[in-house]
Amino acid sequence: MNEIIEQLKQALDISPENIPLRLHLAEMMMQQNLLAEASDQFSQVLKRDHSNAKALTGLSEIYIKQNKFSAAIILFEQLQQQHALNFDHRIKFIRCLLKENSVAQAKELYAQVLKEQPNFRDAEIDSALRMPGMETGMDADSLLEELSNTGNFFMEKPTVKFSDVGGMQKMKSEISMKIIQPLKNPELYKAFGKKIGGGILMYGPPGCGKTFLAKATAGEIDAKFISIGLHDILDMWMGNSEKNLHEVFKVARNNTPCVLFIDEVDALGASRSDMRQSAMRQIINQFLAELDGVKDSNEGVLILAATNAPWSVDSAFRRPGRFDRVLFVAPPDDESRKEILGSILKDKPVEKIDAADIAKLTPGYSGADLKALVDIATESKLEESFAKGSLQPITQKDLIKAVKQHKATTAEWFSTARNYALYANETGLYDEILQYMNIKK
Amino acid sequence: MSDLSREQYIQRAKLLLNQKRYKDAEIQAGIVLQQDPNDAQALQIIGHCRLDTKQNDEALTIFKQCLGTEPDDDYVHYLIAFCYYRKQELDTALKFLEQAIGLFPYNAGYFSLLSNIYASQRKYADALHAANQGLAVNSEDISCLNARSAALFRLNKKEEAYSTINEALNIDPEDDFTHTNYGWHYLEKGKHKQAFEHFKEALRINPNSNSAKEGYKASLKSKLPFYRWILQYSLWMNHQNRTVRIVMIFGLWGVIRALAWAGKGSPPWWKYVTGGIVFIYLAFVILSWLGNSLANLFLLTSKYGKLALTDSEKSSAKAVGAALLTGIILLICGVWLDKKFMYAGFLVCSFSIPLSFIDFPVKWFKGSGRQVTAHIMILLGIITSIMIFFNDDTALFFGILYFVFFVGYMWSGSISSLRK
Numbered sequence: 073m074n075e076i077i078e079q080l081k082q083a084l085d086i087s088p089e090n091i092p093l094r095l096h097l098a099e100m101m102m103q104q105n106l107l108a109e110a111s112d113q114f115s116q117v118l119k120r121d122h123s124n125a126k127a128l129t130g131l132s133e134i135y136i137k138q139n140k141f142s143a144a145i146i147l148f149e150q151l152q153q154q155h156a157l158n159f160d161h162r163i164k165f166i167r168c169l170l171k172e173n174s175v176a177q178a179k180e181l182y183a184q185v186l187k188e189q190p191n192f193r194d195a196e197i198d199s200a201l202r203m204p205g206m207e208t209g210m211d212a213d214s215l216l217e218e219l220s221n222t223g224n225f226f227m228e229k230p231t232v233k234f235s236d237v238g239g240m241q242k243m244k245s246e247i248s249m250k251i252i253q254p255l256k257n258p259e260l261y262k263a264f265g266k267k268i269g270g271g272i273l274m275y276g277p278p279g280c281g282k283t284f285l286a287k288a289t290a291g292e293i294d295a296k297f298i299s300i301g302l303h304d305i306l307d308m309w310m311g312n313s314e315k316n317l318h319e320v321f322k323v324a325r326n327n328t329p330c331v332l333f334i335d336e337v338d339a340l341g342a343s344r345s346d347m348r349q350s351a352m353r354q355i356i357n358q359f360l361a362e363l364d365g366v367k368d369s370n371e372g373v374l375i376l377a378a379t380n381a382p383w384s385v386d387s388a389f390r391r392p393g394r395f396d397r398v399l400f401v402a403p404p405d406d407e408s409r410k411e412i413l414g415s416i417l418k419d420k421p422v423e424k425i426d427a428a429d430i431a432k433l434t435p436g437y438s439g440a441d442l443k444a445l446v447d448i449a450t451e452s453k454l455e456e457s458f459a460k461g462s463l464q465p466i467t468q469k470d471l472i473k474a475v476k477q478h479k480a481t482t483a484e485w486f487s488t489a490r491n492y493a494l495y496a497n498e499t500g501l502y503d504e505i506l507q508y509m510n511i512k513k
Numbered sequence: 514m515s516d517l518s519r520e521q522y523i524q525r526a527k528l529l530l531n532q533k534r535y536k537d538a539e540i541q542a543g544i545v546l547q548q549d550p551n552d553a554q555a556l557q558i559i560g561h562c563r564l565d566t567k568q569n570d571e572a573l574t575i576f577k578q579c580l581g582t583e584p585d586d587d588y589v590h591y592l593i594a595f596c597y598y599r600k601q602e603l604d605t606a607l608k609f610l611e612q613a614i615g616l617f618p619y620n621a622g623y624f625s626l627l628s629n630i631y632a633s634q635r636k637y638a639d640a641l642h643a644a645n646q647g648l649a650v651n652s653e654d655i656s657c658l659n660a661r662s663a664a665l666f667r668l669n670k671k672e673e674a675y676s677t678i679n680e681a682l683n684i685d686p687e688d689d690f691t692h693t694n695y696g697w698h699y700l701e702k703g704k705h706k707q708a709f710e711h712f713k714e715a716l717r718i719n720p721n722s723n724s725a726k727e728g729y730k731a732s733l734k735s736k737l738p739f740y741r742w743i744l745q746y747s748l749w750m751n752h753q754n755r756t757v758r759i760v761m762i763f764g765l766w767g768v769i770r771a772l773a774w775a776g777k778g779s780p781p782w783w784k785y786v787t788g789g790i791v792f793i794y795l796a797f798v799i800l801s802w803l804g805n806s807l808a809n810l811f812l813l814t815s816k817y818g819k820l821a822l823t824d825s826e827k828s829s830a831k832a833v834g835a836a837l838l839t840g841i842i843l844l845i846c847g848v849w850l851d852k853k854f855m856y857a858g859f860l861v862c863s864f865s866i867p868l869s870f871i872d873f874p875v876k877w878f879k880g881s882g883r884q885v886t887a888h889i890m891i892l893l894g895i896i897t898s899i900m901i902f903f904n905d906d907t908a909l910f911f912g913i914l915y916f917v918f919f920v921g922y923m924w925s926g927s928i929s930s931l932r933k
Contacts, residue, residue: 176520303521303525338532339525339528380534381532381534383720384532384534484536488721491716491720491721491726492720492721494720494820494821495713495716495717495720496716496717496718496720498717511820
């Protein structure tokens with residue numbers, strides 16, 4: 073082999089302008105792993121013909137082998153400008169970009185590649201650019217494990233029951249009629265010809281126990297509980313969000329009985345005005361198909377959804393068979409607030425606290441607000457304890473002071489909700505808000 | 514945080530911004546900024562949130578920071594121009610907008626802002642031209658169509674204006690801005706019923722639109738004829754150039770003074786004529802100050818109106834009503850009892866005027882200069898009306914002081930409204 077190379081070299085000495093010959097020589101050198109020499113030859117070619125595609129690709133491959141990724145990228149970019157990148161080169165280009173941490177550019181290019189060959193898979197690139205586990209054909213169980221590790225969603229078996237939820241009688245009875253009784257007395261529902269299924273959409277100001285209620289529902293019927301934030305499913309890759317959504321429903325169906333709790337359902341939102349975003353439309357359709365159980369039956373899967381912005385939720389979600397019950401989760405009432413305060417203060421050093429009194433002072437406060445109150449009081453007490461050198465328990469006075477400092481965060485939500493209830497309430501959807509705010513129309 | 518999840522946060526923030534959930538959007542964009550405090554996209558989103566929540570100065574600082582990292586971004590130029598437009602610094606706005614258009618002349622939205630700026634400067638022909646330019650870029654741009662119709666209305670080309678606005682409604686019947694725009698045109702023409710329908714529709718589409726809500730209230734109040742006339746007058750005045758407005762304010766006053774002066778040596782019937790004209794003029798002036806509060810008082814009695822009014826409007830209306838009622842009771846007492854009650858009655862009635870300018874809930878002797886002046890006036894007035902019953906000299910002294918403040922306050926108000 074080396075002989076041939078020598079002969080070619082001599083031939084080139086005689087006719088240095090012979091580009092095909094030089095390319096041939098360089099390629100042979102590459103095969104022999106004479107990288108430095110090959111790169112020299114390619115450079116010679118480029119000196120004479122600066123846009124020679126073969127030389128450029130050859131040289132870039134040498135650079136990759138020598139781990140000079142940034143140099144390779146420059147050559148690939150030149151090729152890209154000449155529209156001379158073939159499929160293999162693109163993949164190599166993407167890898168170089170990833171090595172150099174130019175993820176955005178890599179992503180763009182990879183999207184183009186996938187458009188041409190949708191079934192293309194490359195473990196190295198996928199691990200950097202795609203959602204973990206989604207594309208590699210994992211089975212549902214390992215997928216779930218993977219996702220619970222990454223914290224995207226998790227499955228558990230809650231131990232809380234309805235009895236642990238203070239107040240909310242109406243919510244409980246609605247959920248019981250819709251979800252719990254059909255599971256316990258399926259015959260009765262069959263006798264009346266009532267279809268089992270459909271979901272419940274809960275809305276209300278943040279921090280008022282929507283998630284907790286969903287969890288308690290799962291605990292009540294001894295079912296598994298999957299909680300996902302819809303934001304976590306959404307993926308910038310076309311088609312990936314739909315796939316993610318399907319996987320989640322698949323997991324739920326494989327683990328019946330199961331309560332599937334979908335938080336932030338407004339992330340699919342796009343109310344009428346934003347409909348033109350067709351990508352969103354696709355996901356909404358996929359979601360509706362999953363809800364309807366078009367391909368697979370949703371028997372045994374109970375779907376609860378929650379949102380802070382019901383007005384941003386597509387009205388198609390509310391059709392019968394989907395989320396046909398829309399329930400308002402109001403901030404806790406006096407009695408519930410007292411209970412919540414009691415449970416927050418349970419393990420803290422306190423002195424003469426009258427929870428009922430504080431509850432009266434805090435109308436409209438959410439559970440999260442109450443927690444903030446106690447936090448404020450605790451902080452001031454900690455400071456005092458350091459100063460005095462002994463443990464100072466939380467007193468009624470501290471809590472009252474905290475009430476003055478921390479106002480109810482639900483107020484803001486209600487000021488928006490009030491407008492919707494007053495002016496955009498053709499279907500009576502927000503009547504419960506009006507009722508709660510004591511507005512008569 | 515990898516690059517991918519940055520993208521996700523940005524997308525999320527954009528969606529939230531679209532849904533007008535500004536706080537949540539800021540949180541998402543904030544996560545991106547924690548990694549890269551100069552991320553232009555995240556900064557833009559936060560600036561957008563501030564802009565939409567009317568924090569113009571904060572928005573401006575943020576957008577200028579964006580401009581520092583991306584000095585050739587046309588959209589940032591546009592946003593800065595918009596901030597200045599909101600702050601009514603029109604020349605600066607124009608400067609930035611010209612740069613935005615220079616960088617990228619294919620965004621119809623830029624031209625609609627240009628048109629609006631010209632309209633604010635009362636250059637309606639330029640405004641029309643700008644809107645047309647925008648429509649040349651995108652013939653279905655709602656904001657340009659709206660700007661065009663507004664300019665056409667000002668140029669008194671009504672038919673074209675109506676057809677433009679109808680076109681906008683045809684393209685997107687679910688656009689609250691078009692409906693609001695339509696509603697205000699109707700109000701200006703005094704057709705409050707049609708206006709009400711459009712404002713109602715706008716509120717149904719976007720219940721949190723402030724401009725639609727203002728219009729909704731105004732159209733309800735327009736059931737009262739005196740409010741309707743005053744609203745039409747003030748809307749009309751808003752669109753006039755400076756000379757016309759100066760003539761309207763000072764000229765009218767001058768004519769009335771001249772009439773009163775000319776009437777001195779004339780026969781008795783002439784006095785009734787001039788007296789009548791002066792009375793109408795005074796009624797007009799007083800109503801132009803009090804009309805809004807009185808109409809709000811009227812709204813308090815209506816089912817829908819009550820819900821639309823803000824708390825501060827309600828308290829203001831109630832305070833004005835209470836002052837008038839007390840004043841009238843005192844006047845009636847004066848007829849039967851003592852003249853002193855009558856003086857006090859006049860005084861208390863006159864409180865209603867500064868009261869209608871005071872922001873509620875009242876923060877005594879705090880706030881802008883005009884607010885504090887109004888507070889001082891109320892204080893002076895109260896001292897005077899009490900002193901009437903005890904010491905005439907003191908009452909006279911405070912009364913004169915009150916009067917001087919009163920006249921000064923009213924004229925300075927008229928003059929400063931000219932400058933706007």
